[in-house]
Amino acid sequence: MKKILIIIFVFTVATGLHAQVDVNQKLDEAKSAYNSKDLEATRFALQEALQGINQAIGKEILDMLPSELGEMKKVEGQDNVTGTTIMFAGLFVSRSYEKDSTLSANFEIMSDSPLITSINAFMAMPAIMVTDPNQKRIKVDNYRGMLTRSEDSDGTVNYDAQIPVGSTLFSFRTHGISDEKNVTDMLTLLQIGKIAKIAE
Numbered sequence: 193m194k195k196i197l198i199i200i201f202v203f204t205v206a207t208g209l210h211a212q213v214d215v216n217q218k219l220d221e222a223k224s225a226y227n228s229k230d231l232e233a234t235r236f237a238l239q240e241a242l243q244g245i246n247q248a249i250g251k252e253i254l255d256m257l258p259s260e261l262g263e264m265k266k267v268e269g270q271d272n273v274t275g276t277t278i279m280f281a282g283l284f285v286s287r288s289y290e291k292d293s294t295l296s297a298n299f300e301i302m303s304d305s306p307l308i309t310s311i312n313a314f315m316a317m318p319a320i321m322v323t324d325p326n327q328k329r330i331k332v333d334n335y336r337g338m339l340t341r342s343e344d345s346d347g348t349v350n351y352d353a354q355i356p357v358g359s360t361l362f363s364f365r366t367h368g369i370s371d372e373k374n375v376t377d378m379l380t381l382l383q384i385g386k387i388a389k390i391a392e
Contacts, residue, residue, distance in 0.1 A: 215244040246303075247273055250285040253301065253387050257287050261378045262369075264289035264297060283360070283391060295368040299382055301391055305361035311354050314338055330355075330376060333385030337362070341372070351375045357388040 222237035250273030259266050267288040274284040283303040290296040315329060315336055326341040330353065337355030344350065349370040355362040362384050366375050 215241050215248075218244065246283040249390055250274070250283060250301075252390060253285050254287060256383055256387060257299065258381055261289045261297060261381060262295075262374060264291045264295050285391075295366075297364065297366045297369070297378065300363040301360060301387065302363070303360045303391070305356075305359075307354065308356045308359060308361055311338055311356050311361070330379075332376070332379045333383075333388075335362075335384060335388065339372070339375070353379055355379075355384060357384070358392045360388070360391050362387075 218237045218241035222234050222241065225231075225233035225237055254271050254273065257266075267290055270286075270288045272284070272286045283301065285301040286298060288296065288298045314327075315338060328339050330337050330339045332353075332355055335355050335357055337353055340352045340354075342350045342352070348368055351364075351366045351369065351372065353362075353364040353375065355364075362382075364375075364379055364382065366378070369375055
């Protein structure tokens with residue numbers, strides 16, 4: 193337990209997280225509870241510290257994301273960062289982009305996503321077994337993923353890209369963009385490779 197406390201503290205200081213004061217306070221509470229042999233309070237304080245760390249990491253990720261993608265601009269006030277502590281210490285980050293009501297996109301990062309297993313199973317299948325012409329494998333920043341194309345009833349084209357990196361899932365959904373290359377170019381601009389280094 194002491195080793196865990198030290199690792200979290202070093203990580204907090206080394207990355208210069210915005211939530212450092214609050215995280216350090218929770219670490220002090222965890223250390224005090226541990227010295228008092230109150231393991232339940234220790235665990236609770238550690239979970240809150242991890243939540244603060246995840247939120248700070250999420251803010252750092254948002255700073256890395258572009259404010260514009262092609263003709264779309266980020267939707268002000270809709271950036272979302274959540275550090276969850278429900279049975280695990282997780283991370284959720286999202287940013288939306290749009291141009292009027294004709295084009296839109298959403299980028300999400302979720303740790304411990306339940307979809308990871310099925311996506312990895314799809315990518316492990318031999319190419320000859322992939323029978324859906326609207327699904328294909330892609331590679332972004334040397335990470336493999338899957339891209340799914342769909343159409344609304346009015347003919348509007350949607351793309352859904354899902355790229356697993358370890359236990360973290362990167363998802364990028366577009367609405368109204370018909371050119372697949374435009375979608376993959378936008379994925380490159382999202383710097384998934386750099387973000388993965390701090391999100392994992």
